[in-house]
Amino acid sequence: xxxREKILHAININKPELVNLPEVDMQxxxxxxxxxxxxTATLQSIxxxxxxLADINQIHSLINEELTNGHTVLNAINGIxxxxxxxxxxxxxxxxxxxxxxxxxxxAENGAVWIKESQMINRLLPFICQHLIxxxxxxxxxxTMHHAYQQINSFEEGFxxxxxxxxxxxxxxxxxxxxxxxxxxxxxxxxxxxx
Amino acid sequence: MKVKTHAEAAEKFIQDEPRTDWHDETLWFxxxxxxxxxxxxxxxxxxxxxxxxxxxxxxxxxDNYLIEFEEKAKANGIIxxxxxxxxxxxxxxxxxxxxxxxxxxVKSKSMLTEECRLNEFLxxxxxxxxxxxxxxxxxQFRDETPSHxxxxxxxxxxxxxxxxxxxxxxxxxxxxxxxxxTEAARQHLRSKFIEADLAITGVNFAIAETGGFxxxxxxxxxxxxxxxxxxxxxxxxxxxxxxxAEHLAVYLRxxxxxxxxxxxxxxxxxYSKPRAGQxxxxxxxxxxxxxxLGRADFRNSLKCIRCAACFNTCPxxxxxxxxxxxxxxxxxxxxxxxxxxxxxxNADLPFASTLCGSCSNVCPVKIDIHEQLWKWRxxxxxxxxxxxxKKIGMKGMAFVLSKPALYRxxxxxxxxxxxxxxxxxxxxxxxxxxxxxxxxxxxxxxxTEWYKQNKKA
Amino acid sequence: xxxxxxxxxxxxxxxxxxxIATLQLLEKFGCEVHFPMNQTCxxxxxxxxxxxxxxxxxxxxxxxxxxxxxxxxAPSGSCVLHIKEHLYDADEGTAGHIRTHIYELTxxxxxxxxxxxxxxxxxxxxxLHISCHGQRGLHLSSMSELMEPSFSKPEKLLGMVKGLExxxxxxxxxxxxxxxxxxVFEEAVSVKMGKDRVAEHAENEVDYITAADTSCLMHxxxxxxxxxxxxxxxxxSEILNSSIV
Numbered sequence: 046x047x048x049r050e051k052i053l054h055a056i057n058i059n060k061p062e063l064v065n066l067p068e069v070d071m072q073x074x075x076x077x078x079x080x081x082x083x084x085t086a087t088l089q090s091i092x093x094x095x096x097x098l099a100d101i102n103q104i105h106s107l108i109n110e111e112l113t114n115g116h117t118v119l120n121a122i123n124g125i126x127x128x129x130x131x132x133x134x135x136x137x138x139x140x141x142x143x144x145x146x147x148x149x150x151x152x153a154e155n156g157a158v159w160i161k162e163s164q165m166i167n168r169l170l171p172f173i174c175q176h177l178i179x180x181x182x183x184x185x186x187x188x189t190m191h192h193a194y195q196q197i198n199s200f201e202e203g204f205x206x207x208x209x210x211x212x213x214x215x216x217x218x219x220x221x222x223x224x225x226x227x228x229x230x231x232x233x234x235x236x237x238x239x240x
Numbered sequence: 241m242k243v244k245t246h247a248e249a250a251e252k253f254i255q256d257e258p259r260t261d262w263h264d265e266t267l268w269f270x271x272x273x274x275x276x277x278x279x280x281x282x283x284x285x286x287x288x289x290x291x292x293x294x295x296x297x298x299x300x301x302x303d304n305y306l307i308e309f310e311e312k313a314k315a316n317g318i319i320x321x322x323x324x325x326x327x328x329x330x331x332x333x334x335x336x337x338x339x340x341x342x343x344x345x346v347k348s349k350s351m352l353t354e355e356c357r358l359n360e361f362l363x364x365x366x367x368x369x370x371x372x373x374x375x376x377x378x379x380q381f382r383d384e385t386p387s388h389x390x391x392x393x394x395x396x397x398x399x400x401x402x403x404x405x406x407x408x409x410x411x412x413x414x415x416x417x418x419x420x421x422t423e424a425a426r427q428h429l430r431s432k433f434i435e436a437d438l439a440i441t442g443v444n445f446a447i448a449e450t451g452g453f454x455x456x457x458x459x460x461x462x463x464x465x466x467x468x469x470x471x472x473x474x475x476x477x478x479x480x481x482x483x484x485a486e487h488l489a490v491y492l493r494x495x496x497x498x499x500x501x502x503x504x505x506x507x508x509x510x511y512s513k514p515r516a517g518q519x520x521x522x523x524x525x526x527x528x529x530x531x532x533l534g535r536a537d538f539r540n541s542l543k544c545i546r547c548a549a550c551f552n553t554c555p556x557x558x559x560x561x562x563x564x565x566x567x568x569x570x571x572x573x574x575x576x577x578x579x580x581x582x583x584x585x586n587a588d589l590p591f592a593s594t595l596c597g598s599c600s601n602v603c604p605v606k607i608d609i610h611e612q613l614w615k616w617r618x619x620x621x622x623x624x625x626x627x628x629x630k631k632i633g634m635k636g637m638a639f640v641l642s643k644p645a646l647y648r649x650x651x652x653x654x655x656x657x658x659x660x661x662x663x664x665x666x667x668x669x670x671x672x673x674x675x676x677x678x679x680x681x682x683x684x685x686x687x688t689e690w691y692k693q694n695k696k697a
Numbered sequence: 698x699x700x701x702x703x704x705x706x707x708x709x710x711x712x713x714x715x716x717i718a719t720l721q722l723l724e725k726f727g728c729e730v731h732f733p734m735n736q737t738c739x740x741x742x743x744x745x746x747x748x749x750x751x752x753x754x755x756x757x758x759x760x761x762x763x764x765x766x767x768x769x770x771a772p773s774g775s776c777v778l779h780i781k782e783h784l785y786d787a788d789e790g791t792a793g794h795i796r797t798h799i800y801e802l803t804x805x806x807x808x809x810x811x812x813x814x815x816x817x818x819x820x821x822x823x824x825l826h827i828s829c830h831g832q833r834g835l836h837l838s839s840m841s842e843l844m845e846p847s848f849s850k851p852e853k854l855l856g857m858v859k860g861l862e863x864x865x866x867x868x869x870x871x872x873x874x875x876x877x878x879x880x881v882f883e884e885a886v887s888v889k890m891g892k893d894r895v896a897e898h899a900e901n902e903v904d905y906i907t908a909a910d911t912s913c914l915m916h917x918x919x920x921x922x923x924x925x926x927x928x929x930x931x932x933x934s935e936i937l938n939s940s941i942v
Binding site: 246247252254257260261263264275277279281282284285462489553554556559560579591592594595596597598600601602607610614617618621622625630634635637638639640641642643644647654655663672673675676677678679680681682683685686687688689690691695 | 704706708709710711712713715716717732734735736737738740742743744745746747748749750752753754755757758790796830832833838840841842843844848856857861868869870871875876879880881883884885886887888889890891893896915916918919920922923940
């Protein structure tokens with residue numbers, strides 16, 4: 046008997062009587078009136094930064110500023126380019142100083158944004174860059190993770206990630222240090238015509 | 241070398257009382273952060289109920305979900321392996337290493353691989369892995385095991401880390417600044433990620449309906465490894481399965497809040513397919529879980545999502561440290577999981593508790609931990625894993641307590657004895673109570689005697 | 698109402714004043730209190746040590762002694778919880794009645810007798826220790842780990858005592874470390890837990906530490922006396938039954 050057969054058989058004879066799945070009642074789930082305010086406050090409390098943008102072209106000014114400073118920048122917002130596709134390896138991407146990526150949705154309760162593979166272009170990019178800039182449309186902010194999963198198909202592409210703020214650790218005597226192995230800082234640019 | 245019991249190890253731990261206070265306060269602080277976070281979620285108790293019931297349902301249909309999961313995962317290009325125990329798990333991994341001529345390995349946090357002693361096994365074959373979670377890298381340098389499943393180095397002070405990094409990474413001696421030390425680890429491990437051929441990760445949740453899995457980290461180390469290496473192996477206990485992607489909302493809302501008080505970990509990575517040109521493997525492990533599934537009293541310990549909230553609240557864990565439990569997964573949950581695997585070796589663990597019940601209250605999936613601890617005690621005693629002295633004492637007690645006249649006589653005699661021969665009870669050697677506490681007064685009259693004299697008509 | 702008074706074995710032997718205070722308190726509220734003379738113990742020390750299988754004789758004796766009462770009341774949360782969860786006997790009718798009609802003292806006063814006023818005075822600073830089994834098992838007060846409305850039956854009663862200055866330790870419901878046979882088999886941890894509890898009350902400069910369970914108090918008292926502390930322990934029944942002398 047293969048391990049697979051042994052294990053499935055053991056589970057089959059040992060499992061309890063079938064019980065039903067519970068109903069997750071969305072009426073009971075928290076809903077925020079001011080989604081932008083909650084998202085902003087939460088993200089800031091976990092070490093992230095929030096900027097307002099009037100339109101997507103303002104991103105180019107931000108990118109140019111970095112280039113002027115001599116920083117290596119990759120912009121995923123415009124899609125696949127020669128410099129950015131799924132083929133770049135870790136050695137090639139290691140020097141990236143700032144990465145600009147568009148997110149699908151933001152979650153107010155925890156300050157997270159959902160980025161799928163087609164948005165980051167290369168899976169390493171959001172993690173290997175020193176600083177991460179994420180663009181998010183204001184009306185794409187939802188209250189909780191329940192609302193988020195209602196809107197995204199999280200396994201539709203090969204990879205996707207919720208990112209909430211910069212990488213961090215408290216493994217040394219519970220002292221919070223921002224910037225572990227992923228990005229040292231994370232800024233969400235909220236795209237809103239009212240800005 | 242004989243493994244110390246929890247009581248023996250705890251006694252040693254407590255000898256350094258200031259350090260015990262520091263360990264206790266540090267972990268209590270994490271419990272407080274969890275409480276603050278809980279108060280921000282009005283539907284918290286409902287969330288726990290949903291999380292508990294989803295897992296109850298899943299366990300009752302587990303084989304079907306695993307079959308569905310495997311089918312979907314394979315259709316997405318993931319290579320699925322099954323391992324009945326730790327040895328088979330380790331063999332699967334070493335076979336992949338051999339077939340692909342792997343030289344450099346990075347590993348992010350996986351308590352399953354600790355349980356299977358993967359690092360030890362690979363080391364015995366001359367293969368080194370680099371643990372990339374900061375806390376795990378620290379204990380790896382020190383040749384220690386993690387003392388906490390979420391905060392592996394919680395037993396170490398920054399001075400300890402500084403000394404370790406000075407030795408292994410050449411950092412400034414005496415520089416204890418956590419920022420400085422973390423930066424050193426970042427630089428050191430960054431090159432490891434970039435050079436790695438193989439990344440081994442754990443699995444927080446495996447989703448039956450999609451064949452995908454989720455890995456949660458704050459540091460980003462799992463992703464740095466998995467997206468850089470040409471081979472990714474994800475290891476999971478089979479109980480990590482949940483039915484649908486939408487259920488992730490329930491667990492991701494509970495996990496980090498219960499573990500550290502954060503609303504969510506920095507990264508919640510959803511893996512569905514290998515990237516182009518990459519091999520992605522999944523190892524599904526039993527290692528005693530199917531046996532636990534068959535134990536009606538203990539099966540819902542398999543609902544555990546490894547948040548360690550029970551560790552942080554446990555007054556005994558905080559004052560004895562994870563290493564006192566002599567198992568990979570320690571704390572209250574370890575004490576109800578590990579006797580299933582080896583009842584003799586872990587017979588002491590269910591007794592390392594006052595049954596206060598705090599653990600059951602903080603458990604996000606409502607495992608009745610303290611009740612299972614009680615039930616394990618009954619099983620351990622009935623299987624004979626208890627000292628004969630204790631057995632004889634208890635039999636004596638049961639006899640006396642079932643005979644009213646004998647009970648009253650024994651009580652009076654004991655009190656008389658205590659009054660006549662106080663020195664016998666004041667022996668720190670013979671009377672463990674007396675080591676650090678005064679005895680209660682041995683009064684002349686019991687309540688029953690008073691009642692007889694004053695009240696009985 | 699006919700009340701059977703259950704006095705736990707260690708209270709019977711070492712703290713009879715707790716039994717006396719409980720009896721007097723119940724009589725003050727008009728209960729017809731009977732003390733079955735042949736009671737011994739609830740069996741908890743054996744059961745918690747893994748020897749529940751030996752408790753049949755003890756259980757039988759308990760059922761025999763406590764049949765025929767409207768209520769059974771005991772000044773001990775842990776003993777009452779044990780009976781509620783683990784009392785079984787061939788005479789399931791009586792055992793079942795006992796399990797559903799047994800109360801710890803403070804919950805009996807608040808929930809059954811619905812006491813709103815006490816003719817009691819205790820002009821001292823008192824720290825309340827919340828005993829685990831009473832709180833988490835019998836729900837005598839709300840638990841810090843849960844999202845639930847705040848309430849406390851012991852605190853409500855202490856609030857009715859004239860002159861009493863009430864205080865709570867920083868960690869409101871951490872275990873004292875007694876834990877039954879744990880107190881000797883894991884002596885180091887047990888005492889450390891007790892010392893930490895005592896230290897938090899000492900920070901509040903209390904005169905007394907009180908609780909609904911004498912087992913906790915016996916353990917804390919042992920530590921306080923060894924430290925030469927002037928802080929005393931007193932069971933809540935004695936406070937509720939006290940008056941200005």
